[in-house]
Amino acid sequence: MVVESKLVNPDKQIDCTGLFCPVPVLKAREAMTQMAAGQTLAMLSDDPGSEADMRSWTRSTGHRLVDVSRSGCVYRFVVRKSG
Amino acid sequence: MASAETEPDRVYVDYAGFAPVDPRVLAVMRPFLEAGIGNPSARHSLGAEARESLDAARMKVARLCGGAPGGIVFTSGATEANNLAVKGVALRARVPRVIISAVEHISVINPCRDLEKAGGSVCVLPVDGDGRVDPGMLRAAITPDTALVSIAAAASEIGTVQPLKELGRVTRAAGVPFHVDAVGALGRVPLHVESMGIDLLTISGNDLYGPPGSGALWVRPGLRIHPQVLGGGQEGGYRSGTENLPGMVGFGVAAELMRVEGTHQEAARLSALRDRLAEGLLEAIPDCRITGARGARLPHHLSLVVRGAKAESVLLDLDLAGVAASSGSACASLTQTTSHVLRAIGCSPEEADGSLCFTLGRWSTASDVDAVLDRLPPIVARVRALTAPLHT
Numbered sequence: 001m002v003v004e005s006k007l008v009n010p011d012k013q014i015d016c017t018g019l020f021c022p023v024p025v026l027k028a029r030e031a032m033t034q035m036a037a038g039q040t041l042a043m044l045s046d047d048p049g050s051e052a053d054m055r056s057w058t059r060s061t062g063h064r065l066v067d068v069s070r071s072g073c074v075y076r077f078v079v080r081k082s083g
Numbered sequence: 084m085a086s087a088e089t090e091p092d093r094v095y096v097d098y099a100g101f102a103p104v105d106p107r108v109l110a111v112m113r114p115f116l117e118a119g120i121g122n123p124s125a126r127h128s129l130g131a132e133a134r135e136s137l138d139a140a141r142m143k144v145a146r147l148c149g150g151a152p153g154g155i156v157f158t159s160g161a162t163e164a165n166n167l168a169v170k171g172v173a174l175r176a177r178v179p180r181v182i183i184s185a186v187e188h189i190s191v192i193n194p195c196r197d198l199e200k201a202g203g204s205v206c207v208l209p210v211d212g213d214g215r216v217d218p219g220m221l222r223a224a225i226t227p228d229t230a231l232v233s234i235a236a237a238a239s240e241i242g243t244v245q246p247l248k249e250l251g252r253v254t255r256a257a258g259v260p261f262h263v264d265a266v267g268a269l270g271r272v273p274l275h276v277e278s279m280g281i282d283l284l285t286i287s288g289n290d291l292y293g294p295p296g297s298g299a300l301w302v303r304p305g306l307r308i309h310p311q312v313l314g315g316g317q318e319g320g321y322r323s324g325t326e327n328l329p330g331m332v333g334f335g336v337a338a339e340l341m342r343v344e345g346t347h348q349e350a351a352r353l354s355a356l357r358d359r360l361a362e363g364l365l366e367a368i369p370d371c372r373i374t375g376a377r378g379a380r381l382p383h384h385l386s387l388v389v390r391g392a393k394a395e396s397v398l399l400d401l402d403l404a405g406v407a408a409s410s411g412s413a414c415a416s417l418t419q420t421t422s423h424v425l426r427a428i429g430c431s432p433e434e435a436d437g438s439l440c441f442t443l444g445r446w447s448t449a450s451d452v453d454a455v456l457d458r459l460p461p462i463v464a465r466v467r468a469l470t471a472p473l474h475t
Contacts, residue, residue, distance in 0.1 A: 020196060020197070021193065022417055022420075025420060026417065026418060047200075049196055053418065056432070057420045059421075060420060060421065060432060061419055
């Protein structure tokens with residue numbers, strides 16, 4: 001399915017491991033500015049607070065948080081840019 | 084918008100974001116920048132002079148917080164002091180377990196998150212609707228392996244002052260070191276490390292009208308911490324690097340001025356101005372409310388949530404009208420997220436969008452308050468009208 005492939009192969013991926021709030025969200029925001037509506041961004045973060053931050057950010061910006069997964073201490077967020 | 088000819092007087096009500104440096108502080112700092120008195124570790128006579136000046140500054144800062152001068156570790160500011168307190172204590176523990184409140188500054192939260200990543204654990208205490216920590220809840224949260232309790236004297240976004248004496252009694256009884264981030268509170272509300280059972284205290288120089296880039300962590304003598312900046316062993320080995328002598332001398336003078344002048348009268352003056360601002364705004368702006376405590380509150384601090392008016396737009400218009408204010412959290416406004424402090428006190432994301440913060444200071448006057456009372460209500464009305472369909 002298209003949705004699944006976007007989860008596995010997003011249009012763009014950024015690695016924010018090792019960084020802390022607010023930098024992962026800022027980097028995600030910056031990456032979004034170079035993307036088209038409907039494209040997906042995957043962001044990796046190991047900041048324990050990043051899940052709450054990403055949920056809050058997508059809620060306030062209208063982007064859609066389509067997937068949150070976790071491998072060990074690293075989160076992977078997939079966000080679809082709003083139109 | 085004001086034209087060049089009618090440009091309104093600038094009004095500064097963002098003292099918590101940055102405080103202007105007191106000219107008397109600047110005057111004392113100047114010779115230290117110009118006359119080549121530099122390195123307190125140097126063995127020549129200029130070094131001895133520098134050492135004396137540094138020790139005098141240490142004494143003045145210690146006097147303000149009521150602690151032993153030997154406990155002062157000079158840092159580059161409050162952020163570094165908070166990092167040193169949290170990681171410095173926790174990293175000496177076998178199992179780093181730290182208790183913080185849900186309304187801490189990001190410079191306490193992020194070192195805690197770093198500890199979590201390294202296998203430590205962090206317990207975040209909830210707060211009540213005013214942002215206050217319940218000492219009973221703290222007592223229940225302390226376990227035998229708790230290495231540190233870190234609770235700010237006042238939450239900078241909402242101004243609520245914590246019941247430090249009661250919290251200190253709890254940590255003292257449990258034998259757990261108690262760290263207090265005193266930014267905003269020191270010199271403005273009663274704060275004394277000895278009588279409050281505080282073991283580590285974060286101080287910002289700029290918060291006291293001293294130079295930016297100056298700060299300190301007071302550490303109770305006898306309490307060992309793990310240094311975070313390694314090098315030549317300055318500051319008792321807790322913070323290496325040649326001391327910022329002009330900055331610390333200025334910090335010392337600022338602390339002394341705060342101790343002498345930041346008295347009950349100054350707090351009463353500021354709280355009277357703040358109360359007039361609060362009452363005027365609540366009367367002139369419908370559907371807005373104060374966040375944080377009404378009584379146990381920093382005297383210079385007013386925070387509000389204004390429904391249906393995004394703070395970003397209001398602050399931009401206020402700036403154009405000559406008023407420099409803030410939303411309370413630079414971090415949240417930068418990332419377009421809801422501030423964790425407002426979340427913790429139960430604000431909805433929509434409500435938190437309209438968060439405004441006004442902080443007064445040494446040079447604030449009644450005419451500053453009048454200017455905000457005059458300029459803010461029409462701005463809020465205009466912003467609300469622009470987003471009227473969203474404001475129901």
